Amino acid sequence: MQEAQDDSVPVIERLRFLGIFSSNLDEFYRVRVADVRRRLLIHQEQGGDPKAQPLMEAIQNKVLSLQAKFDDTYQSLLIELRRRNIYLISEAELSDFHGRWIKRYFKRKLLPLLVPIWVENNSQIAQRISDDVTYLVAQLRKGNQTRYALIDVPADETNRFVLLPKEKGVQGKSVILLDNVIRYCLAELFKGVIEFDEAQVFSMKLTRDAEFELSGDIDDSIVNKMSQGLKQRLVSEPVRYVYDRAMPKEMRLQLSSALGLSSVDAMIPGGRYHNFRDFIGFPNITGYKYLENPSIPSLESAQFKAHASVFDAIAERDVLLYYPYHTFGHFTEFVRQAAYDPQVTSIKLNIYRVARHSRIIAALLDAVSNGKEVTVVVELRARFDEEANIEWAKRLTDGGAKVEFGVASLKVHSKLCLITRQEGQESVRYAHIGTGNFHEKTARIYTDFSLFTQSPSITQEVSQVFDFIGRSYRRFEFNNLLVSPINSRERVLQMIDKEIEFAKRRRKAEIVIKVNNLVDKAVIERLYQASQAGVKVRMIIRGMCALAAGIKGLSENIKVISVVDRFLEHPRVMVFHNGGQRQVYLASFDLMTRNLDYRVEVGTPIIDPQLQQRIVDLLELQWKDTVKARVVDAEQTNAYVKRGNRRKIRSQIASYDYLKKLESKRS
Structure with missing residues (x-):
């Protein structure tokens, strides 16, 4: 409004x-x-x-x-x-x-x-x-x-x-x-x-x-x-x-x-x-450009551009994309190349929402035709997309893909793709872990992070997630990934507790969180405890926020803003200072009871220090927004952040400029 x-x-x-x-x-x-x-x-x-x-x-x-x-x-x-x-x-x-x-x-x-x-x-x-x-x-x-x-x-x-x-x-x-x-x-x-x-x-x-x-x-x-x-x-x-x-x-x-x-x-x-x-x-029946937002051309990743194969690019180092500033075409190319690469033996992917005319589905069917083992987890209970997902499940099954419907009592909401290649005598995995759906249309209007990695410690656990979806009766342990409902709640609370301990020892303690919704009572209670211990907590929450920020004696060290602009803010990110050994996570889950306890969700640590810094920089740009940021206070009046004598910063435009400059330097 x-x-x-x-x-x-x-x-x-x-x-x-x-x-x-x-x-x-x-x-x-x-x-x-x-x-x-x-x-x-x-x-x-x-x-x-x-x-x-x-x-x-x-x-x-x-x-x-x-x-x-x-x-x-x-x-x-x-x-x-x-x-x-x-x-x-x-x-x-x-x-x-x-x-x-x-x-x-x-x-x-x-x-x-x-x-x-x-x-x-x-x-x-x-x-x-x-x-x-x-x-x-x-x-x-x-x-x-x-x-x-x-x-x-x-x-x-x-x-x-x-x-x-x-x-x-x-x-x-x-x-x-x-x-x-x-x-x-x-x-x-x-x-x-x-x-x-x-x-x-x-x-x-x-x-x-x-x-x-x-x-x-x-x-x-x-x-x-x-x-x-x-x-x-x-x-x-x-x-x-x-x-x-x-x-x-x-x-x-x-x-x-x-x-x-x-x-x-x-x-x-x-x-x-x-x-x-x-x-x-x-x-826009007149065609006059000033009546609409000016178009922002999607950026190409310099790392992907520098290599003939997406797998060579990922093998060199992890790749981080931020849609819609980066083109979603890099992910569709990831699946497309896998569909006909002779070294690729299998593709696994989970579907929550996809576009009506999905190039990803088409590539998966092509992969089956080329003899790849294709497994697709289709979530039939994705609200308002059930009918479309039923049709995708039928089409994939008819095309020869192995279709699984996940865990009976849990929605599968993770954003995973796992590709296995035979490289010499070694079987090598390449994984995608994201905060948004594999949906070509929404990737042009939602902001979301995508991580591509070959890291064995991560890809091995991504493989375990797919095993868990197919065989949830087995016991699985995850040391790197946050996986709901197995360990996400426990690990998030542990990381908050760690910051509380640092604060009590009078050391620097900070938490930065960006999610769509924060309503889980246990997480909110722990964040209140963190504030009272002296932990500085900053959060960017677009949607529901059941935490009352800025109340003396309860949450005076917590600040919450929301950014609403031309693109819908959709990433889930957590940054913990961790005594100077910064921890950065991207996740598919919001801080809601349903996401932590009743869905299959995945969060991944960002290991590469450069990629960690990039995420932190982008979060800081949102915190400096003086145009489209709103204060989420106890009254939830959604008043705009006061600019004062600061210069105008519209974080979505600033994010694009930041990434454009970054990619031009690397190309």
């Missing part, structure tokens, strides 16, 4: 940030609020959680406040667009010329996609409503008779933004939403089906609980179980009902009854349009 309101951000990017805000809020309801709702329902039936009701009320009040800010921000951005001759218009603003064009467009492109659902006497209406789809509710009157119909806005089948043709003598460019196209052509939709004298149309959206229970039938394959779970999600309990605040009360009550909504469900009045997440893809 702050980025959408920031005048220094290009106007189209601001509109896209509203889309990101909307998408985040959707997930918040589907996951977090759904959990509160379940606790509340259980409390009403059985007691046990008196905090659930006031928490739900607090969430509702906060969301209503944010919704009002959202609507105001959207209206101000429409004005900003018009100043630049971009017009996002409603059906009431269509000229005769555009009106005729829209009717032709509707008949040709939209009409075949639309099948209204009648609301009255429809006992299946709640099951028919899809999660997080915008529906138009049409109220059709004929004399004393009123009928209600739901119309799915098919934004998943065609672009929600319709660019109107240039009209002679009129300046600027106009865009209309599919929602308004349908409103304008309502008579065409119902022609020959039902007569009406008067029609009103309003929008609504339903958000459902994203959790589900799998079948207990042990004879079912896990793939079939997941398919059933996906179907169950479609009919899972609603947690939020968003409606056009102009919707008449009688219509709202009719829909609430038909959808089976209870007083526990959040009912949110909003603006005329829902599913704003589509605005993440709002087009």
Whole structure:
């Protein structure tokens, strides 16, 4: 929301940030609020959680406040667009010329996609409503008779933004939403089906609980179980009902009854349009570059460039990449070369999320064709990616790869790839350990670290992780890697305790942490103890932070900031001073109970002193950010870091410049 309101951000990017805000809020309801709702329902039936009701009320009040800010921000951005001759218009603003064009467009492109659902006497209406789809509710009157119909806005089948043709003598460019196209052509939709004298149309959206229970039938394959779970999600309990605040009360009550909504469900009045997440893809219809963030060309690693083979480069020394500043193409090249390198004997990789058209999957299938042993661990429970991962699992299996589904009780969230080559008489392993997914698209918008190493002490343990995933009943020990749920919690707490001991001996003691979320109670408690012992703790936490920083006697030595900018900050990094023998770790896990105890996660030490320093330098640039850094304090007001008389530093741009200079020196 702050980025959408920031005048220094290009106007189209601001509109896209509203889309990101909307998408985040959707997930918040589907996951977090759904959990509160379940606790509340259980409390009403059985007691046990008196905090659930006031928490739900607090969430509702906060969301209503944010919704009002959202609507105001959207209206101000429409004005900003018009100043630049971009017009996002409603059906009431269509000229005769555009009106005729829209009717032709509707008949040709939209009409075949639309099948209204009648609301009255429809006992299946709640099951028919899809999660997080915008529906138009049409109220059709004929004399004393009123009928209600739901119309799915098919934004998943065609672009929600319709660019109107240039009209002679009129300046600027106009865009209309599919929602308004349908409103304008309502008579065409119902022609020959039902007569009406008067029609009103309003929008609504339903958000459902994203959790589900799998079948207990042990004879079912896990793939079939997941398919059933996906179907169950479609009919899972609603947690939020968003409606056009102009919707008449009688219509709202009719829909609430038909959808089976209870007083526990959040009912949110909003603006005329829902599913704003589509605005993440709002087009720059003018082509003017100043309306968007300037492009930042991805950097190539000088070390990879200096060698004909990726394996030669990694054998020389460890390689560290930082996306999206570095090109993700280096990782796809790592897998591509492995697919046809005669010396490569096996490839192992785990999938949590991958791109829709994944070059990595294609390379793995090519590797099978070339006689390589390919093992892919597919996490079928990656939230909101289950269906895609089921399809990848089937495709890989059909292609001859060995597909594993991990540990029954644990999600596999690690970011590992292990390639084995026969070099002379020796079998040599090459490993990738990262903080982000093997996803070509998100690698262009998420910041993440990737480590490529041939170090035997690391690669041998990466191999053990794959063994653990396949045979979790065996006992494994890891001396170098942090592996959840085996030793991550214990090792993280031990490293904090070590800094506490240094502080008690009046030696320098410092901790720097960068994660997406910090909510684990035991870790938070230990960080409070560290602060009270005199350890200086600095943290960069983009998302949830349940630690209250800067409170005298509790956390006065802890500072927390968040950086929100054009790229989504996603790395997980931990740096411990360790009495001058610095320890630096990259990890796939956040400091959350689920990551430490209920997922397969991996963190790796960075052994190369130069790479350690590079990570520390990049973290320091974020700490010096005077443009996009926010203070995460006990009140969580998210106030911008005060610049004072310091120069402007925008850490994401500074990080790019730092890496560009580094690579140019090495090339």
